[in-house]
Amino acid sequence: MTYCNPCLAPTEDKPNRRRNMFQEAKTMGILIRDQYGQPYMVPNTAFNVGMLDLTHPDTTTWFKNILWEMADDGIRGWMADFGEGEDPIEAHNRYPELWAKINREFVEEWKASRKAGEDEDDDEIVFFMRAGFRDSPKWGMLFWEGDQMVSWQQNDGIKSTIVGLLSSGLSGYAFNHSDIGGYSGVSFPIVKYRRSEELLLRWMELNAFTTVFRTHEGNKPSCNSQFYSNDRTYSHFARFAKVYNAWKFYRIQLVKEAARKGLPVCRHLFLHYPDDDKVHKLSYQQFLVGTEILVVPVLDKGKNKVKAYFPIGEERPWVACLDRGVILESRQ
Template sequence: IPVMSQWRGKFCVKLNLTNPGAVHWFLDRVESLQAHLGMEYILLEGGEGNPFEEQALRPPQALVGDKYIELMADLAASIGDSTIVTAGTRSSHRPLFVRMTPLQSDWGPTGLKAIIPSLLHHTLLGYNFLIPDAVGGSLSGDLVTDQELFIRWLEIAAFLPVISFHTPPWVYGDDQVLNLTRTYISKHQSEVVPLVEKYAEGWLLTGNPIYRPMWWLSPSDPKTFTIDDQFLIGDEVLVAPVVEKGAAQRDIYLPDGGFQWQDSRSAQVFDGGTFLQDYPV
């Protein structure tokens, strides 16, 4: 009898990934759906947890601990390099996208302020090819009504590997939002994607993450270990977004490490180790 579990409030059974027949059946179904629907991406959800241990049952040796998550990553990789998973363990070397946790549609530590800490957590574990939550957050399932939140979220997402939307930008009825969305999508395609590809090659050779915390450049500077609202793309782009409602300026710390930093808008150059207070952004 299959082990019953729950997913999204409904009873279900998990695919037995230790059974080659079950795996072949599933892959045949995926291939059929891809051919019939022309799907570009496959999302595999529900691999988290261990249904045996959750129900105080002794799992088979092949599924002890987090082995199911590892087997699901193997399955996902066999589908293709545009497959998305929601959990991973010992699988950062696989050509997969990892979907980050859905967030609240607010300015707090489970909403906008969670993006950068979560990003750096994933990349330092080796998972660089990430799909962040939709612009504005999607956990509630509702459309985002806070236009400012949508814009600030978009400004961060433009520098991440993928931009995704749950709330379409035209719902605000404001040309500014539409124009900003077009601008940031264009910036993502023309500037960010080439950077990600460049540092992805370095990641393959050295294991260095594509997205890096401030202390990566200044490991002996204690200030850099307290910063959770800035991040680096490689060693050349520092992103310091606005994460406070109503703010038009913010404090920015430029890590040292022998670097100089140039404002991409004003072209002004600053020495590394500089603290910019109330800097207009």
């Protein structure tokens, strides 16, 4: 798995490049241009980039050729990052849809090119995105929630990923997830956000019940606890990778259901318990996977216990799977 985005940086000073894609795109006239006809350069972290003009008829063919090179090199998945349009009126919402469409068309063309009987294990290919609009779920294969802080925060940390997961699910994004451990760290003299081991372990537990179970080193890898940091992080990651694998049969069922009905894999409880007033007050505290799994993660620093609310509805009993000292509380 690798990475790509529609933003091209000048690489004249990079001796190890295979191609100067920025110069190629500039020469072809497929970069977004300013009022003077020059590439419109956009600040991107510590450097400026030119954005591909996805409305230009030559852009799609050019970029698909890059994806073909990736696939020929053995790549079978990528993060199709960015995709946010620059002009808020003309293209901001349309741009991510076009970005998703180009990537999806390539996937379908690549699959169609595979010879019958060729290695079937090599026929799977996937990409995932963060930017989107109305038609993005039509083209995007998977989505992720962008760059949360490596923190316990409700507004931009581990708790916020559940809010984003459930709200996006209600908006048509059936297959979504977050980076295990978060992404954005800060190392200023006064303000510091560094991923603790405890936060990483809790995020592993949470994401074992989302569509994708995927780690990320973050923007400051050396400051963050990683799944490979020590024996405890290794074993915890292995354990919850097994948990993720254990419900694969159900995940496949939910993916097929999503394709038919649009229901998300991870769901807010009010979808199935609309008459329960207490359910409507829940935000990040717990959620459903399909109709059969109720997930109540530990989301606070230094905590080892949570309370689970079992909603009123169907007569069948809930079966509790206790783990690490969970307290279960039911109104039924």
